Amino acid sequence: MHKFANPARFMRLSNMFLPWCTGFTVLLFALGLYYALFLAPEDYQMGNTYRIIFIHVPAAYMAQFGYGVIAVASAVGFIWKHPLADQAARATAPMGAAFTALALVTGSLWGKPMWGTFWIWDARLTSMLILFFVYLGYIAVWQTIEDQTRAAKIAAIVAVVGLVNVIIIKFSVDWWNTLHQPASLIRLDGPTIGGDMLAALLLMIGAFNMFFITLLMWRIQSLILRKRIRSLRMQIGGGQD
Amino acid sequence: MAPNEIYIVSSYVAGAIVLIGLAVASWRAKKQDENDLRELEKQLRELSDKSDI
Incomplete structure (x- = not known):
């Protein structure tokens, strides 16, 4: 694992994979x-x-x-001091916050015609709003x-x-009586939706996932740069003194 | 437009705004960092050339 945490190797490998990931993301979005x-x-x-749901659920x-990625990367960064782990966690946060905001907005847009209100202090909605603030x-x-x-250490604890x-x-x-429907995809007895609806949902989740991976690579590259x-600015500043 | 279509259209528009916004912001930040790095490397080369003289 440590050899992949080398920033130079990451830059080389990610540059190799990025065009494929971008193409695959576009293809999955078109199909989805x-x-x-x-x-x-x-x-x-x-x-x-x-x-x-094809926007809201993904x-x-x-x-x-x-958030899971941030927590795992932060723990790895905190315990094993991987040079890329903290950067991966940091790069994920703005994307996670944007996806949470999108889930809240599309949830409200679904709530109005289905429940008759844009917002209710329901356990699922409230915990999602808290996730947004945690981000x-x-x-x-x-x-x-x-x-x-120091920022990496404190951020890891928050994560x-x-x-x-x-x-x-x-x-x-x-755990609570909520207006929000129970899980219909990740269940022990299998998904409760099927056919083309399930295919569309899985394709859109796949597209969002590939989009996330592609952007994560760009953002980590940016943080490495x-x-x-x-360090170059410090070198130049030191040289001029 | 059917009464509920406004909610469907708004959801897809919100999705497009968030996804395109994220992609553009990430891409521009990366390009900016690449340019900054190139500029600094050029400055460093010029400084080391001067010190050689």
């Missing part, structure tokens, strides 16, 4: 949207409004997945603490503590 908007049939109860899934807090730690080593909320999000629909820029 075609299935979601044209092939998936109308729902007998919700009509076409249910098509919001966004909500990526919001939680992104903002995590980003703020990196932005406000100048010493990067691991915030993981409790992700578990609450997952089980909120089972910034580290190099900082």
